[in-house]
Amino acid sequence: MDSHFITYATDVLGDTQSGLSGSEIAKYSTEFAVKYNVAIPYGTYPFPKTLSNKRTALRRNIEEFSGEQQFQIILWLCELPQLEQQEPIKNLKLRLLTNYGKQYGMINIPDSSVVDETYHWLIDYPRALEKYNESLIKYHANLFVRSSIDDMRLSFELVVKEILCNEKSLENQIQEIGSRLKEKDVSAELRNMYVKLVDYYTKYQNTYVKHDDRVNKNEIEYIIELTSLMMKFLIKTLG
Structure with missing residues (x-):
């Protein structure tokens, strides 16, 4: 998955006011790390003081996964109940499906x-x-x-x-x-x-x-x- 898209996605998902909290980022990242057997740099919270912000932690964690895993993680996060109705999240999900949905078999059609x-x-x-x-x-x-x-x-x-x-x-x-x-x-x-x-x-x-x-x-x-x-x-x- 394109690095610029991952940055965009993690900026939206980790937005300071409306996105995931630091503890949620650590929790969900760890769950996916266990699921896919992938080592991540930031699986516990609070994050090190040397880390600039929680969005960076999310980005660095997601970068450790394969492209298809990254797609599934971002899609899953977009569909969290506390996030899914926000307009920036809807736009992120739309762009995710537009850019990568067909590649990863997620675009179905009515007929x-x-x-x-x-x-x-x-x-x-x-x-x-x-x-x-x-x-x-x-x-x-x-x-x-x-x-x-x-x-x-x-x-x-x-x-x-x-x-x-x-x-x-x-x-x-x-x-x-x-x-x-x-x-x-x-x-x-x-x-x-x-x-x-x-x-x-x-x-x-x-x-x-x-x-x-x-x-x-x-x-x-x-x-x-x-x-x-x-x-x-x-x-x-x-x-």
Whole structure:
């Protein structure tokens, strides 16, 4: 794991005001040292006076573990009840999963076949792919629920903007999408169904996501898969 990320993580986890106490750092570090059979420099508290602060103790301890062990330790600490609801901890967990979750097998997806295919079609749309990936990670980690669905919408919007070569919002692209599908000889029935679906999709986003936090968590997986299917169809047809 990158040393700069470890420094960032331990600074957040060992924050003077809201992070782990020195005794907690020693306690949890020792537990992981025993679990993984790893020698650590600071397993007892109070720490030596020569040590600048508790964040340094945590960093030095974590540096003794392997990359995968470091990932598991930081993730576990982020999910401690006394820490997990703090915004800096949520951001740390999100960055941890974004940077290393796939590498260490921690990123699961709602429907692998749908999402895997969508990843393939988004390769040529890097801005949209970035937002798509961020949405999936937030969904998996149960972090920033509203933002997860907003990122999915933005991914779709970025695809449409690039295909139609303009900067209009998704709501203002519906008529143009219908016209372009007609040019590609898409059947009237499917064309009308797709356009109506995009219309309802934007209304749902504006009602439950864009301006509020009223999104129903049970609907998130459906929105992810629906967005994936709509993007894949549009790229295959018009891209």
